[in-house]
Amino acid sequence: MPIINIDPDICTGCQECSKVCPVYAVEGMAREKQRIAGERCVFCGQCVQKCKSYVSVLENGVEFYNRKRDERQLPETVTEPLFAAYNTSRIAGLMAALKDPAKFTIVQAAPAVRAALAEDFGLPFGTLSAGRLAAALRRLGFDRVYDTNFSADLTIMEEASELVERVSNKGVLPMFTSCCPAWVRYMENNYGDYTKHLSTCKSPQQMAGAVFKTYGAKINKVDPAKIYSVSVMPCTAKAFEADREEMNGSGCRDIDLVITTRELAWLVRNAGVDFAGLPDEGYDDPMGEYTGAGAIFAVTGGVMEAAIRTGYTLITGKELGEDAVDILPLRGTEGFRTAEIKAGDLILKVGIVTGLKNAEPVLEQLKAGTLDLHFIEVMTCPEGCVSGGGQPKLLDNSDTAEAYAARRRVIFEHDRALPKRKSHESGAIKKIYSEYLEKPNSHRAHELLHTSYRGAPH
Ligand code: SF4
Ligand code: SF4
Numbered sequence: 001m002p003i004i005n006i007d008p009d010i011c012t013g014c015q016e017c018s019k020v021c022p023v024y025a026v027e028g029m030a031r032e033k034q035r036i037a038g039e040r041c042v043f044c045g046q047c048v049q050k051c052k053s054y055v056s057v058l059e060n061g062v063e064f065y066n067r068k069r070d071e072r073q074l075p076e077t078v079t080e081p082l083f084a085a086y087n088t089s090r091i092a093g094l095m096a097a098l099k100d101p102a103k104f105t106i107v108q109a110a111p112a113v114r115a116a117l118a119e120d121f122g123l124p125f126g127t128l129s130a131g132r133l134a135a136a137l138r139r140l141g142f143d144r145v146y147d148t149n150f151s152a153d154l155t156i157m158e159e160a161s162e163l164v165e166r167v168s169n170k171g172v173l174p175m176f177t178s179c180c181p182a183w184v185r186y187m188e189n190n191y192g193d194y195t196k197h198l199s200t201c202k203s204p205q206q207m208a209g210a211v212f213k214t215y216g217a218k219i220n221k222v223d224p225a226k227i228y229s230v231s232v233m234p235c236t237a238k239a240f241e242a243d244r245e246e247m248n249g250s251g252c253r254d255i256d257l258v259i260t261t262r263e264l265a266w267l268v269r270n271a272g273v274d275f276a277g278l279p280d281e282g283y284d285d286p287m288g289e290y291t292g293a294g295a296i297f298a299v300t301g302g303v304m305e306a307a308i309r310t311g312y313t314l315i316t317g318k319e320l321g322e323d324a325v326d327i328l329p330l331r332g333t334e335g336f337r338t339a340e341i342k343a344g345d346l347i348l349k350v351g352i353v354t355g356l357k358n359a360e361p362v363l364e365q366l367k368a369g370t371l372d373l374h375f376i377e378v379m380t381c382p383e384g385c386v387s388g389g390g391q392p393k394l395l396d397n398s399d400t401a402e403a404y405a406a407r408r409r410v411i412f413e414h415d416r417a418l419p420k421r422k423s424h425e426s427g428a429i430k431k432i433y434s435e436y437l438e439k440p441n442s443h444r445a446h447e448l449l450h451t452s453y454r455g456a457p458h
Pocket of ligand 1: 011014
């Protein structure tokens with residue numbers, strides 16, 4: 001089944017979804033059923049966020065509602081409206097895996113999930129639920145509750161090292177970030193000759209998957225074949241990324257199953273867990289530790305800021321002082337913004353694209369040879385992962401700006417409140433390199449944490 005679907009029984013042909021589709025993949029005449037051109041779709045789920053046509057028990061009757069809910073393989077406890085545009089749910093598979101005693105289940109949750117999950121339980125926009133999220137995952141029965149924020153720090157170690165290597169040795173520049181799978185698919189589909197500009201780093205989700213079934217198998221003394229690795233993502237495209245053929249660096253599928261933030265809320269409710277009443281709990285050691293740099297991956301500009309916090313040290317051998325860790329010129333929500341960052345003798349020229357529609361002019365500059373930058377972050381969704389297609393749905397369009405601003409604010413507050421704010425300062429990161437990966441960009445790191453793309457060879 002495709003990752004993103006439009007249900008013709010529910011679609012009214014309002015075309016609101018086509019207005020937000022960054023790749024013009026929604027097809028159909030006005031007031032007629034729309035369909036998605038699967039070859040162009042990048043699975044971002046912005047159509048899923050936008051669609052307001054639904055079925056409900058109240059308006060369509062129990063029988064029709066239940067049929068739709070069953071078609072989507074959702075638990076019987078789901079009672080909320082079901083919308084015409086939707087992502088294929090994998091939670092039935094997860095519920096079965098959690099009951100299987102032969103499986104050792106490991107879960108990770110992305111940085112943006114904790115900035116929005118609480119909304120689905122009636123808590124206000126901007127409620128951070130890092131601790132309640134860990135508690136909820138434990139109540140669902142996962143054997144280990146690790147964290148994508150940990151592997152976001154790992155991504156920075158690899159990606160900042162790759163950037164410094166490219167800058168120092170006249171490698172391919174500008175280098176683009178590669179943690180947004182919709183962006184990667186867009187590059188492969190439309191600019192295949194330029195994929196050598198993508199960082200070879202896997203995304204945090206995939207780095208986590210690769211280390212859970214190798215390093216994680218060792219420290220938990222469990223057979224990698226028994227590990228069932230699950231991720232909770234704000235993003236509908238992450239299922240596509242996990243299913244990519246090459247994502248098997250561990251020797252097995254690195255990630256077995258992906259669910260979205262919204263689906264996690266359904267599961268928590270289905271399990272009868274009172275989310276709002278949960279205590280704050282920690283993530284499991286060692287792959288549950290993270291710094292502020294890992295946390296800010298959730299927002300536009302965050303990967304860039306995290307990379308510079310570490311890249312600065314790699315380039316200069318010095319630490320950014322406390323007063324310079326917040327790199328304010330990188331923040332904001334404009335579709336394309338640039339900044340120059342001084343690191344010793346080097347002026348690092350960087351760009352940030354947020355919203356995939358804003359990438360095309362930048363790539364046309366690249367083609368024309370007029371793009372004078374070292375490093376560019378691209379995120380498909382309007383304000384980065386906090387506004388991902390798998391996040392809690394904003395039923396009233398007027399709430400969108402307020403919700404996105406609140407989610408971004410709480411992520412930066414979380415960053416400021418953490419004791420360590422640079423990836424290279426994390427004890428868990430130091431430990432995994434000393435015990436297992438040796439150093440960034442080592443042979444083993446390359447085998448597990450880097451990838452290649454469709455398009456011209458590197
Ligand atoms: S999928 Fe939803 S938003 Fe798109 S045309 Fe149909 S009803 Fe409108
Ligand atoms: S998932 Fe994204 S790319 Fe695909 S149709 Fe929806 S908005 Fe367009």
